[in-house]
Amino acid sequence: MRKIAVINQKGGSGKTTTVVNAGSAIAEMGQKVLLIDLDPQAHTTIHLGFEPFKLEKSVYDVLINDTAFDEVLLETQTKNLFLLPAKIELASAEIELVNTIGREIILRESLKKSKNDFDYIFIDCPPSLGLLTLNALTTAAEVIIPIQAEFFALEGLTKLVQTIQLVTERINPATHISGVLITMFDKRKNICKEVAERVKKHFGDRVFKTKIRENVKLAEAPSFGQTIFEFAPNSHGAEDYRKLAKEIIMGGEHEKKRTRERPSKLDHIHSVRETKEKGKSRSKGHSKI
Ligand SMILES: Nc1ncnc2c1ncn2[C@@H]1O[C@H](COP(=O)(O)OP(=O)(O)OP(=O)(O)O)[C@@H](O)[C@H]1O
Numbered sequence: 001m002r003k004i005a006v007i008n009q010k011g012g013s014g015k016t017t018t019v020v021n022a023g024s025a026i027a028e029m030g031q032k033v034l035l036i037d038l039d040p041q042a043h044t045t046i047h048l049g050f051e052p053f054k055l056e057k058s059v060y061d062v063l064i065n066d067t068a069f070d071e072v073l074l075e076t077q078t079k080n081l082f083l084l085p086a087k088i089e090l091a092s093a094e095i096e097l098v099n100t101i102g103r104e105i106i107l108r109e110s111l112k113k114s115k116n117d118f119d120y121i122f123i124d125c126p127p128s129l130g131l132l133t134l135n136a137l138t139t140a141a142e143v144i145i146p147i148q149a150e151f152f153a154l155e156g157l158t159k160l161v162q163t164i165q166l167v168t169e170r171i172n173p174a175t176h177i178s179g180v181l182i183t184m185f186d187k188r189k190n191i192c193k194e195v196a197e198r199v200k201k202h203f204g205d206r207v208f209k210t211k212i213r214e215n216v217k218l219a220e221a222p223s224f225g226q227t228i229f230e231f232a233p234n235s236h237g238a239e240d241y242r243k244l245a246k247e248i249i250m251g252g253e254h255e256k257k258r259t260r261e262r263p264s265k266l267d268h269i270h271s272v273r274e275t276k277e278k279g280k281s282r283s284k285g286h287s288k289i
């Protein structure tokens with residue numbers, strides 16, 4: 001089972017669009033896929049055509065009321081694609097859990113008890129690095145960071161990388177950044193090319209070759225409660241997410257090799273390189289990103 005959290009505390013970077021469309025592309029290729037909506041905005045839930053206020057149970061009940069994971073699971077319109085939905089009440093979960101022991105691993109423990117087997121799990125996170133995102137990081141082994149190709153895109157990335165490293169060191173040694181995805185890319189804009197180059201310079205071969213182009217169909221699909229493959233299967237958006245899905249699946253070989261090695265080896269090499277780079281840039285008084 002590949003467990004992938006899609007995280008960026010910057011709002012509107014393409015997390016939900018990626019979870020829904022990369023997830024459904026992989027489901028269409030015949031793999032069993034679960035999407036977990038860990039965002040109180042419930043955008044993944046809405047994107048898949050559900051009305052959150054009509055749902056009896058949600059991921060909130062799993063986190064707060066000890067409801068079994070399998071009791072909350074929903075089938076979607078896409079074959080092989082399942083959803084653990086969210087509702088707005090999830091917004092108060094972080095406060096309600098403040099005195100709960102083990103509050104950062106509730107999702108992981110609940111998933112362990114599930115009788116369902118999935119090939120892929122994608123977790124859509126809220127635009128913050130709070131307890132909900134922490135639950136995603138302790139559940140997942142892989143992290144995909146979508147980055148919108150625009151001016152403020154790189155702000156806050158250092159904090160995100162540090163948070164992931166802390167989780168790796170203290171709670172879940174398996175957690176690591178497996179992919180960085182450029183979203184809303186427009187090759188005619190210099191700023192897009194510049195952001196893509198800087199991201200590549202910092203994250204190297206962890207950046208997906210596929211860039212998700214800016215595509216109006218991707219922005220329209222959620223309001224119809226459809227994935228891009230239902231809404232506009234021949235659009236650039238559908239083409240890009242199919243390509244990304246193949247890259248994610250191919251990355252599985254690399255992931256298997258990685259787990260056979262010491263779990264945090266690659267991150268260690270990376271952080272040593274980072275330290276060297278930091279040393280160089282310290283004299284300039286700023287870090288790379
Ligand atoms: N490639 C794209 N081209 C055009 N519009 C896009 C593209 N990807 C996403 N969008 C639109 O941009 C907006 C933000 O995308 P999305 O909701 O996926 O980001 P997010 O990171 O999940 O946001 P939040 O942090 O609020 O959860 C949405 O309206 C979405 O439909």
Ligand SMILES: [Mg+2]
Nearest residue numbers: 015016039043
């Ligand atoms: Mg979202």
